[in-house]
Amino acid sequence: MPKRRLSGRQIERIQTIQDRRRQRLATRLDAAASDLDTESLPPARGRIVVRHGGHLAVEDEAGQIIHCRARQNLGHPVCGDHVVWHHTADQRGIVTAILPRDSLLSRPDFSGRDKPLAANLTQLAIVIAPRPEPSDYLVDQYLVAAEMMGVRAIILGTKMDLLSADEQHLFQARFAHYAEIGYPLTWISLRAAGAPQRLLGQFAGHTSILVGQSGVGKSSLIDVLLPDRGIQIGRLSQATGLGRHTTSAATLYRLGPGAETGGALIDSPGVRSFRLGIISRENLQQGFRELRPHLERCRFTDCRHDQEPDCGVQAALAAGLITPQRLNNFRHLLAESEQSRN
Known part of the structure; x- marks a missing residue:
């Protein structure tokens, strides 16, 4: 018997019920945590490796994983957050403060509210491939998100072995304008010699997250970047019992051997349905970096x-300084955001 499709209102109602249940659980955990006397416990710094409900796996400065709970009224801690935590008598810990974030990746939930996914990223890696057919409109959404967060964005073209030499040339030329405006492009086939080293070189020293359409090969890239992922999951499970939940929660992993300058990768199922929320015209045009030098020339x-007279951006388009597809995507995103706002 085919499943009955739910309406948007039904989905929102289910989401509200689930949020209430989670809030009741969090309230009970907060009440238990607030009874602990943290004033007599020495504070320590750490980073959230994974969060599952009211449970947190925190990596301390020595690299050890501690099972923690969050103190009442802490806010919304997420994977990647730097925190202050205290040891408790049961060899676990309690997180008492979230340190200021350098960046935060979020996406709107069913009700349109921003839902935080990961904190303190330094790099957004956008993955494209010949198949499925890539969407430059989606790529531009990711790039706007990176600009708004203030993090580095790179574009990884994978599965190049699916194309002939001529097809590769045409495919890469299609995205060459991104390199011209300052976004690094890397074209790779994981079957080629030296591919893992080239890939790790793009991620070393960064806290990164992979985004892209389903089927572009993100899982294969993660396998190359994290050859010891199973070991890291086992370490999490042994220390906290949270490891079995890493397939459904954002998790921070240390990069595998070969990333000589360190680095981390956050694997988050939440970015599979990533999209921009409501965004103002001012913020959106700042998210298209090549538009910025020409904005002051608009009357x-x-x-x-679009159709305004004496528009500096349209003049730059006519001069070949802005590509038509990027400006078209800007206009489409602006119209979509305005429609969502109304």
């Missing part, structure tokens, strides 16, 4: 860069 401060 009108609220210029939409």
Whole structure:
């Protein structure tokens, strides 16, 4: 018997019920945590490796994993957060503060509210492939998100072995304009000699997250970047019992051998349905970096860069300084955001 499809209102109602249940559980955990006397416990710094409900796996400065709970009214801790925590008598810990975040990746939930996914990223890696057919509109959404967060964005073209030499040339030329405006492009086939080393070189020293369409090969990239992922999951499970939940929760992993300058990768199922939320025209145009130098040349401060006279952005387009597809994607995103707002 085919499954009955749920309406948007039904999905939102289910989400609300689940949020209430989680809140009741969190309240009970907060009440238990608030009874602990943390004033007499020495504070320590750490980083959240994974969160599952009210449970946190925190890596301390020595690299040890501690099973913690969050103190009442702490806020919404997420994977990647730097925190202050205290040891408790049961050889576990309690997180008492979230340190200021350098960046935060979030996406809107069913009700349109921003849901944090991961904190303190330094790099967004956008994965494309010949198949499925890549969407430059989706790529531009990811790039806007990276610009808004203030993190580095790179584009990884995978599965190049699926194309002939001529097809590779045409495919890479299609995305060459991204390199021209400053986004690094790396074209790779994981079957080629030296591919793992080239890949690790793009991630070393960064806390990264992979984003992209389903089927582009993110799982294969993760296998190369994290050859010891199973060992890391086992370590998490042994220390906290949370390891079995890493397939359903954002988890921070240390990069595998070969990343000589260190680095980490956050694997988050939440980015599989990533999309931009409501965004203002001002913020959106700042998210298209090649538009910025021409904005002051627009006659009108609220210029939409469409049909307005004396538009600096349209003049730059005519001069070949901006690609038509990028400007079209800007206009589409602006219209979509305005429609969502109304």
